[in-house]
Amino acid sequence: MEKNLSEFELDALREISNIGSGNAATVLSQLVNKKIDMTVPQVDVLPFNDMIRKIGAEDEKFVAVLLRVFGDAPGNILYLMGYKKAESVMKYMLKDYKEYNTENEELSTSVYQEIGNILGNSYLNAISKMTGLTLMTSVPAVAIDMLAAILTTSFIYAQQYDDYVLAIDTHFIDDNKDVGGSFIYIPSPGSLDKILKNLGIK
C-alpha cells in the first residue's frame, strides 16, 4: 500500500477530498434540511484493527452504504452512520417511520441506498472534474451490521489486503455536534497514484 506518501501528496489528497466531501455535505444538508458541517478529511494509513477502532467499537451496529467505484481509479466509497443516527435520519426522510423492522425493510434500504448514491456521486463528481479521470459507481449496497464486519469486507473488496490499509475519511457534523456519519474513500492499489498524477503532482 502507498505507505510513503509525501506531505505534499497528502495535502493534495486532503484537498480534493475536502472539495468532494464539501459537495456531499451540501447535498446531505439539503436532504435532511439541516446545516451539516464536516471535519477536514484525514488520510490514514493504519493497521486494520486500528482503522476500525478509529471509527467505533468492532461490534457496534452501523448502517453502511457501499458504492463500488469503476473507471480510471477504482475503489470503494463507504458511507457509515451509527445506528441511532441512521434511525433519526430515517425518521426525517420517511413519514410515520418509527423503527427498522421487516415491514419497512425494503423501503428503508432503498432510502439508505439513495442517500449513499447521492453522497457518493457528488463526492466522485468533484474528484472527476478536478482530475479529468472517468469514475463511475455501482448500484449501492446496504448492510446494517457490526462495524468490523463491514469495514474488513469493504477493504477486501477494494483489494486492500496489506497489513496497512489506506482510507480518506470525513465526518459530517450536524448542529448538535453529533457525528452525522463518516464518509470513507477506499482506493484500490494504484488509484491514488493516478489521482496524484492527474493533479500534476506525481
Next chain:
Amino acid sequence: MESKEIKIGIGDLNIAFPPDRLITLGLGSCVGIAIYDYKNKVAGLAHIMLPDSDGFTNQSNPLKFADKAIPSLIEAMVKSGGNPAYFKAKIAGGASMFAFSDKNPMMDIGTRNGTAVKENLKKYNIPITAEDLGGNSGRTMIIDAETGKVFIRMVGKDMKEL
C-alpha cells in the same frame, strides 16, 4: 479464579485455558476458526481474512491467510500442551456483507474463505463438528476454554451455541 475474555483481532490468533474465553468480534467475510482439545482443555481461536497466501509477496502477517493461520494455530496449541488427536474444530463467518447483483469472484471472498478453511482443517486431520458459514450477516465468535462450547452473536439476534 476469575475468567477473562481474550480478544483476537483480524489476522490474529490466541490460546486460552479454563476458565478463560477467547472472542473475536465482527467476522464479515472473514472466518473464525475455533479449535478445542477436549481432553487437555486447550482452546484456540484464529481470525483469517484471506483464503490463500499464494501470490502474495508481502507476508509480514501470515496469520491473515487460512493456509498459514491453521498450522500456526495447531502449533501454538501443541506448544501449550494440546494433542492434535483430541482436536475438534468449529468454524463461523464467510458472509457476503453486501449483496451486489454481479457475481464477481472477488465479491465472493466469504465463500472462498470458508472453503479454504475446510480444506486446510482436512489437510491437518482436524474434524469440523459444527459450522455457521455464509449468509449476509456479521458474526462475533466466542469459545469457552472450560467446556469447549462455541457461541455466535449476530446483530439483532440472541446469542446461540454452535
